[in-house]
Amino acid sequence: MRGKLFIALVLISLNVRAANMVVTNEIDGTVDASSYDTPPYAGLVFGYFTSGFFNMYPQFTNSLVSVSRGGASLQNQYEQQQPKYSPGPFALARTNGVVAYDFILANDNGSYDSNNVYTYSTSLFGALTNVYNGTATTNEGFQIPIQHYMLGANVASVSGGDGGSVARNAGAMQRNLDSGSPAVDLWHDNNTNGMNSNLTDVSGNYWFFALGHLTPKTALAVCIAWWRGLGLETNVGSITFDVANAQCSASNKFAATSISWDGAKFSCTLKADRMPPSWDISACVSNQVATTLWGDMPTYGAVFQWTLKLTNMPVHATYNVKIDGVTIAQLTDTQLAAGYNLATNDVVSNPFNQQRTAVLYSIRDKYGVDHTTLLATHNAGSSGLYGRDLINFQSDASGLWPATHGPALVQNAQYWADIMSMRTNYDVRTFNAAQQTNHTLTVTAQSAVNATTMTIGTTHWGQ
Secondary structure, eight states: OOOHHHHHHHHTTTOOOOOOOOSSOOOOOEEOOOOGGGSSSSSHHHHHHHHHHHHHOOOOOOOOEEEEOOOOHHHHIIIIIIIHHHHHHHHHHHTTTTEEEEEEEOOSSTTTOOHHHHHHHHHTTTTTSSSSSSEEEOOOOOOOEEEEEEEEOOOSSSSSSOOHHHHHHHHHHHHHTTTOOOOOHHHHHHTTTTTSSSSBBHHHHHHHBBGGGHHHHHHHHHHHHHHHTTTTOOEEEEEEEEEETTTEEESEEEEEEEEEEOSSEEEEEESSSSOOOOOOSSOOOGGOOTHHHHHHHHTTTTTEEEEEEEEEESSSOEEEETTTTTEEEEEHHHHHHHEEEEGGGGTTTTTTHHHHHHHHHHHHHHHTTTTTTBBBBSOOOOOBEEEEEEHHHHHHHHHHHSSTTTTHHHHHHHHHHHHHIIIIIIIIIHHHHHHOOOEEEEESSSSSSOGBBOTSSSSSOOO
């Protein structure tokens, strides 16, 4: 009955308005997604989620570190993972003069009910003021401001019901609400929008790998649910062109110059201020892509809006839309006038998509995993691609703790060197990969248009 009590409390508390997460500075801290985020699934949900902070806020150098471990319950996270891995990323945030962030999935390890989740998440939220030292919870003297968020519990790959996940999700939501944070309703958001607890969807595409691990499309669904559950921005940007008058009529987070229209071809120099989070557009683990999600959960395909709109174009025409000479779509004048969402474009060679992929792969470099197989590229005895990475850090931290704990852990030379290597050798590279550049947009009629029959300033053109 205690688990049911929390579910009832959440339903009541959902009417309480909690502050959305607003990004005003770099996001430094940790993400705990348990085995959802360990090889051979490393860099899926963590990569998709954290890429959003680089892509949506390219003015900031973010430093997020995975503290995930396969099989770790929330109790294990509190007593083992948090005290050895989290002090470094949290201390880096303090060094950078920003609040630290702590994102935690209510995983299914431990078979918890809602009260268990609430209890252990309360302990996790108490860090680092109080932290486990290997024997007991003590005040280690840390003075670091930290914003903690529970990320809910996902639909589970079980038959005959999913009550355990619903209860865990309820406990996580209540913990957030009691902290004045958004209630991230991961389970209901995904379930009501099309994800089920079967291993496959109606098309035979996998929602889950063995033991309930997320496929790329499921990881993307989780990322989207987290992003909007936290109240983060999803309106990436938009731009509208009045083609007949060769001008930009509205722009948000885009800039356009050198606009021209010759009756058959529209072109301009286009620069976006930012882009949506990254996800796997080309095949990754088990030869799967994330973008099959749009067919299964179409509402999620409309969450991130990055809209290109062209009005006052010839009717009954089909146009090739190109970025830097690469065809990214073939659309009618009606579709262009309604607006095309660049966020869900899945053309691998699209320069925008290539840049988003570069950000994702840079995050995986920091993780020390292959870009597509998601398997570790080295062991702890050697450094990563550009220096010491997450594999090295987790190994060094495990070797030091609990004999060295609290502030002494952060002050350890090797421990801190690993933190700084991840920052300077990987996060800075990811920051650079997210910086926007100029592109050439061309929209060309597939069939010739008789420019002499144009009536300038109207939406009707000569047949």
